[in-house]
Amino acid sequence: MTHPLLAALLVNNAPDLFSGEVRAHLREDALDLVLGAILAASGILSLIVHGLRKKSDERGLFWFGVFTAAYGFRLIFSTEVFRFTATADPAQRPLWRYLQWACTYSLIPLGYLFLTEVFPQWAKILSRRVVRLLAAFAGAAVLSDLISHRPGSLHLLNNAIVVVGFVVVLRAMPRRAAGHFSLSLRVAGLAYMATVLVENVWSFYAASFSDLFQITEALSFTCFLAVLGAVVVSRIFEREEQLIEVHKELEIARRIQTAILPRTLPSSPSITMAARYLAMTAVAGDFYDFLLPGENRIGILIADVSGHGVPAALIASMVKVAISAQLHCADDPAQVLSGMNRVLCGKMQGQFVSAAYLYLDTENWRLRYAAAGHPPLLRCEGDAIESITENGMPLGLFAHAPYAATERKLTPGSRFLLYTDGLMEAADATDEFFGEDRIRDVLRQAQALTAEQTATMCVERVTAWSGVSQQDDLTLLVVDVT
Secondary structure, three states: OOOHHHHHHOOOOOOOOOOHHHHHHHHHHHHHHHHHHHHHHHHHHHHHHHHHOOOOOOOHHHHHHHHHHHHHHHHHHOOHHHHHHHOOOHHHHHHHHHHHHHHHHHHHHHHHHHHHHHOOOHHHHOOHHHHHHHHHHHHHHHHHHHHHOOOOOOHHHHHHHHHHHHHHHHHHOOOOOOHHHHHHHHHHHHHHHHHHHHHHHHHOOOHHHHHHHHHHHHHHHHHHHHHHHHHHHHHHHHHHHHHHHHHHHHHHHHHHHHHHOOOOOOOEOOEEEEEEEEOOOOOOOEEEEEEEEEOOEEEEEEEEEOOOHHHHHHHHHHHHHHHHOOHHHOOOHHHHHHHHHHHHOOOOOOOOEEEEEEEEEOOOOEEEEEEEOOOOEEEEEOOEEEEEOOEEOOEOOOOOOOOOOEEEEOOOOOEEEEEOHHHHOOEOOOOOEOHHHHHHHHHHHOOOOOHHHHHHHHHHHHHHHHOOOOOOOEEEEEEEEO
16 A cells, blocks of 8 residues: 555646745745755755766765755755645645655764764764764654654654754864864854754744744754865865875975986896886886996896885885995895895885896806795797796894895896796786796797887786786886897
């Protein structure tokens, strides 16, 4: 059986909007109707604006919209002119009061959510359990109205909750939390609380006389809500300004980090190189640099700081300082890593650095290699690809960690690939890593390509594998010995 309220909402025929009775109701309810329409429209507009700002985590505007719209519709549903024009049957017009009271009951939990979003310190005073209890009461009150066929059946209990709630709000209202709106907010809030308290306390004695205070209550609430809206909007602008400043600072940090990377790659008649550096965010923790102890000799460092973003980038700057101090032992990878480790230990704030150092001597045709918790070096000679691993502890963890180097014969035609784990651990949609085997396949397919072309192919293949989402910083160096 259809509930009478639903039946009333389905009635399409309405009375003459230009009749004398409608005009009489309109004169009586003009203020509530206008304020209700303004508040409902403002709330809906706030929700639309919040929806358009998809990347924002600012929820104050959302709860402002919900709360304001609910109060606006409550005012509209409470007017005789709305009920008269919405339903032709006079017997069914009071049924719109169900919606009025549904909005009234919901205002308490919605108001709590809105105010705790604007003033987070209130959430420390009233726990989340409170809003769940208030929401449960609102649902029970609506159900009570429908079962008893009497809108406002729990109005006395609702009034008591409002009185107690505003006493708590009055005691907890922050004096400076709203910035330069603090005084206006406090005055408007006190005025609204006074009207609410008077109206609700009076309703315990004579409910019929409470209508005398509705106009004052609606006006004071509109003023209070206007100040709250101004607080929300001002905070949105403040946050936007902060985000702009953060973006500016990140851009400066990106430029500084770019400046600490080598501007040009060293080369010699027998060595050519190509580098690719892809940061996951504006700044990254990957780093590479070179030590040039003499002609036909070169030391190549690649490093990866744990973590991402600004903290990792700051430590990468420290790695730059640490490697620059190792020129005196550039021909000994184990000493280079040990010296860097001593410089970094005690300054990492719980983070660490993986690194690999390759020393090439094309005069004596020897190579030396050592690493610190880093992915293996790949050496290509035709179809043969050798994985060279000589790992010690990551840098920055233990000051006296030992490191060892391996020495091999260097032959013309060799190709080396140094890379950070962002290449090997790039994942696709199923979380499968790109892996070393696919890296080897790319190197085999790139035998006839130059170092630059090979570096480009590696980036293209891993980007196609992982899609648009880059989960880690990625750096690689292709070194060709001719």
